Amino acid sequence: MNQNLSNQVSETANGRIKAFELSLDLNGKRGVKGPLSAGVDLGTAYIVTAVVDADRNPVAGALTRSRSSVREGLVFDYIGAVNILRRQVKDLLESGYSIKSAGVTYPPGTTGANARACVNILEAAELEVVGMMDEPSAASRALEITDGAVVDVGGGTTGISILENGEVIYSADEATGGVHVDLVLSGNYKIDTHEAEKLKRDTTRQMEIIHLIRPVFEKMGSIVRRHLKGFPSVRTIYLVGGTSCFPGIAQVMQDQTGLEVVQPYNPLLVTPLGIALACFDEQLSSKSMRPSGKTD
Numbered sequence: 138m139n140q141n142l143s144n145q146v147s148e149t150a151n152g153r154i155k156a157f158e159l160s161l162d163l164n165g166k167r168g169v170k171g172p173l174s175a176g177v178d179l180g181t182a183y184i185v186t187a188v189v190d191a192d193r194n195p196v197a198g199a200l201t202r203s204r205s206s207v208r209e210g211l212v213f214d215y216i217g218a219v220n221i222l223r224r225q226v227k228d229l230l231e232s233g234y235s236i237k238s239a240g241v242t243y244p245p246g247t248t249g250a251n252a253r254a255c256v257n258i259l260e261a262a263e264l265e266v267v268g269m270m271d272e273p274s275a276a277s278r279a280l281e282i283t284d285g286a287v288v289d290v291g292g293g294t295t296g297i298s299i300l301e302n303g304e305v306i307y308s309a310d311e312a313t314g315g316v317h318v319d320l321v322l323s324g325n326y327k328i329d330t331h332e333a334e335k336l337k338r339d340t341t342r343q344m345e346i347i348h349l350i351r352p353v354f355e356k357m358g359s360i361v362r363r364h365l366k367g368f369p370s371v372r373t374i375y376l377v378g379g380t381s382c383f384p385g386i387a388q389v390m391q392d393q394t395g396l397e398v399v400q401p402y403n404p405l406l407v408t409p410l411g412i413a414l415a416c417f418d419e420q421l422s423s424k425s426m427r428p429s430g431k432t433d
């Protein structure tokens with residue numbers, strides 16, 4: 138195994154992501170220290186809510202398929218997203234997690250009405266919006282990093298964001314993501330995309346299918362390389378987003394870019410956990426995130 142691909146995310150950060158994953162089952166309250174902070178990530182494929190306690194420990198969460206509620210920063214199915222989030226809040230309340238407010242992420246570059254729509258979804262689910270943050274910045278909070286490239290390979294798109302001293306200095310979004318992997322598998326095995334998605338996530342078959350989907354990962358890698366060309370100071374790529382869960386993607390990304398590639402524990406959960414942590418941190422330091430829906 139290539140040395141550059143193992144565990145450069147701090148143990149604390151990876152441990153926290155793991156704890157968040159475990160907390161998603163909502164089975165039995167874990168030694169929770171109140172007050173709680175929550176964050177919501179409204180994605181194309183999943184809506185994810187994370188809850189952390191006063192020790193910054195993840196204590197609860199919810200993850201639901203969103204059926205294209207939000208795509209490339211645009212809210213497609215507003216009512217669907219509201220219904221999912223209402224259900225998540227209800228489940229959390231019934232499990233004893235009193236969530237009244239939350240922060241929300243938005244794709245980098247989202248402005249005006251689209252950012253406002255994210256706020257409206259939370260408000261319609263009876264959550265007071267205490268802050269907004271772009272997705273790569275939220276991811277950086279969970280990963281405990283301030284510099285490097287955050288590459289978010291989600292359902293429909295791959296986002297490339299460059300961080301310098303904790304600020305996003307460049308970001309781009311390209312239309313290649315998990316659905317393209319599904320399409321390749323669907324065509325090859327003559328199955329529908331739903332079955333293809335299941336196949337892709339079957340850990341017993343990932344070795345068998347990597348050669349089929351490598352070209353999709355290579356395309357993503359070449360897109361990332363193109364965007365990073367003007368930023369020679371970037372040494373490390375941090376993979377987040379659901380498609381980054383696939384074991385072979387990090388090696389392909391490294392081969393394509395020649396950079397160190399970090400694949401954290403469960404990349405799908407990084408951004409949602411990050412927004413909950415950011416809410417917690419900002420409350421403590423009284424620095425305000427932007428609750429107004431304006432991102433520029």
Ligand SMILES: Nc1ncnc2c1ncn2[C@@H]1O[C@H](COP(=O)(O)OP(=O)(O)OP(=O)(O)O)[C@@H](O)[C@H]1O
Binds near residue numbers: 184294
């Ligand atoms: N274990 C896994 N292995 C491979 N792919 C996975 C795995 N888990 C989830 N995915 C894929 O990740 C994608 C969803 O990722 P994510 O939740 O980051 O997207 P999103 O934020 O909802 O969408 P987008 O960022 O495109 O708006 C889906 O295509 C899903 O099939």
Ligand SMILES: [Mg+2]
Binds near residue numbers: 289
């Ligand atoms: Mg996403």
